[in-house]
Amino acid sequence: MSKLRRRGAAGLLDMVADRASRLPQHERRDFLKRGLALAGAAVAGPAIGANGSESDYLPPDVPPWTRSLGRGVVTRPYGSPSDFEANVIRRTVPWLTASNISSISFTPLPELQGIITPNGLVFERYHAGVPEISPDQHRLMIHGLVERPIVFTMDDLMRFPSVSVIRFIECPANGGMEWRGAQMEALQFTHGMLSCCEWTGVPLSVLLEEVGLKKGAAWILAEGADGSAMTRSIPLEKALDDTLVVYAQNGERLRPEQGYPLRLLNPGWEGNTSVKWLRRLEVGDQPWYQREETSKYTDLMEDGRARKFTFVQETNSVITFPCPEKPVTAKGRYEVEGLAWSGRGRIRRVDVSFDGGVNWQQARLKGLVLPKALTRFSYMWDWDGGPALLQSRAIDETGYVQPTLTQLRDQRGVESIYHKNAIHTWRVAESGEVTNVQID
């Protein structure tokens, strides 16, 4: 701070006053408070401490972290967030499920930046808790309508050429509590069964070539090694397209909660088809109609029938700032931000509305725009301090337009749990508080 000190207290105060005069009223107060606090630090002068060490010559309100040594290198061989970020965690909704063994936790979307979800915050969904699987003992068997059934070790699988892709995973029940009405007063709970990572693994098409498909092969049953032995039927067409057998996320091996040591990844499809702790792939000529694709993960319609095998996570979006956890604080200019995603491919465009869908403005897509990945959008908004109804509407590269709630209910009723991708509304009050509302 040499020049600052040379300038002296009077110069510094001039500087602060000069700056403050250019600020709007509400910012000026804050700035002066901050500026004067700093001026206080600069004019206090050296204070010699009890032990006369060099750092004691610093002004007494130089913060302690500048006056001391921190912890040494590899104190944490595997790092963790700052203690000041203790609030940025996955959370669950206690009343949502009967136990925490078959339950869900939510990614803290309001706290996240960019498109990558750090591994420690990827949402969780279990049917029998998190197994602790030894990678040395784990096996993947591929059998059924194949020429050469094979049991793979992890070493076998890692010997195949790998691919890495950034893709979202979303539970199809994301937003499921909102079919009938706004229920959750937090973005973490309305949309937090959603994460996006760089995944590395082997294309399933490569493994299927290795085993050789027999005539009639049309479906694949994927089975997990956890206590629930979770099973889903996958059409062969998807398996040969972009399905991966995955062992890494964001550079490192899968986390236990995400299927360590091996999972399936069906990009853009219902999260639970990306079977975790994957131990078996059976090739057959028809789907298996297992529990998790009949009594669960089907969409009950108004007439009592159910849509089944509705695999694709349709185009969706949500505004992540402002949101209930991150209100606006004073009128002025804000960067309204949000996330958009489509199970069919790239996001082409996102529009935002501040009056509940009457008028729309095109948002800017920022950063990477990758297929079947979270895509961040942005719009500079001058908030006049009045009430507002914020919405976002995503359009993907296939031309699919995210529906209004009315459009979705007209087609699907309100009996379903899954695939609620309607335009979402945040109400901003004059106080800046943000609440979750539903409008037609």
Added chain:
Amino acid sequence: MSKLRRRGAAGLLDMVADRASRLPQHERRDFLKRGLALAGAAVAGPAIGANGSESDYLPPDVPPWTRSLGRGVVTRPYGSPSDFEANVIRRTVPWLTASNISSISFTPLPELQGIITPNGLVFERYHAGVPEISPDQHRLMIHGLVERPIVFTMDDLMRFPSVSVIRFIECPANGGMEWRGAQMEALQFTHGMLSCCEWTGVPLSVLLEEVGLKKGAAWILAEGADGSAMTRSIPLEKALDDTLVVYAQNGERLRPEQGYPLRLLNPGWEGNTSVKWLRRLEVGDQPWYQREETSKYTDLMEDGRARKFTFVQETNSVITFPCPEKPVTAKGRYEVEGLAWSGRGRIRRVDVSFDGGVNWQQARLKGLVLPKALTRFSYMWDWDGGPALLQSRAIDETGYVQPTLTQLRDQRGVESIYHKNAIHTWRVAESGEVTNVQID
């Protein structure tokens, strides 16, 4: 495993034998061992346990994780890797520095996939240990040759429109122990001061527009809030180009080791110019010639003079498989993989050699190829079991070709610590063991 069980033990053994007959000799042995182990599991039949629970009807060698419930949801609100991955950690070299307060830890590159480095494994470099800084108390002051000096709070900075980019950070001392001869028997130590994350922050150009540059402004001094108050001089041209003031990495707030709550990011430049725990930016008309840009972070030449302000991390690459930590195990086909990066922009091409640079083949770039980011390359190699000298040579979009060790030493001698980007050689022995060697 219904179809497998129906097929019975005899059918399963036929299946295993059929598959084994198609494998090369060395793989066949392994496969039969594995296959028969599984067959053993399938024919053992149900065994009723002491308490007669349902899971006890499973064959006794069905693994315990399938026979039991795992831990519940949000047992770890912020997740951590599997205990089986306890070996995937940052490591230090005890003799490299006098203490662990001013020292380095290395990213475990051999264990990583894709291009993202997970936050817990990003390499560390401190000059006075890791400070624990309160984001509420932290300030960034921008002053000097500016119209309106400002002291920003973290809230102020987060109110600006943000950008997110995937960029590498490399310590310029990466490989510095290798100038005179091969010294480190591990990829983690030859190249591990290297990581790549998605960073989010505010362009410094935006903040400089906010304060208004005065005539004569040409350099910026960045200062850290840690006990070392680390300082580096940055040319204004870079600051106005792509320098960011960063508060998040891989979606979440910066880790304490990477500068929480605020750091500079000079993409593609010497890591230590990306000053961590950033508290002050002073605009001036010339560089400051601080300690970390004179006695350190300059390149001593043979004639006793030193190159200074050699900011750019030049084009570099290394083969990450095989490597000392990940040898080859038996002759056959392998995916040779590696990382390439350039401080000047995108990687255009990577060549690989298996005979110490006599013959070169073009590798495939896989995944995202982003400017100033790690880029992964791949080449399918049929190892005949003989000795081999593996090398990679990267070329970036400016046409810069990674030099040989001889070319680099001809220009720079062997007195330097920094900017060793020569072509690296791994020797593969007949045993499959990989060692670090230097050849002309």
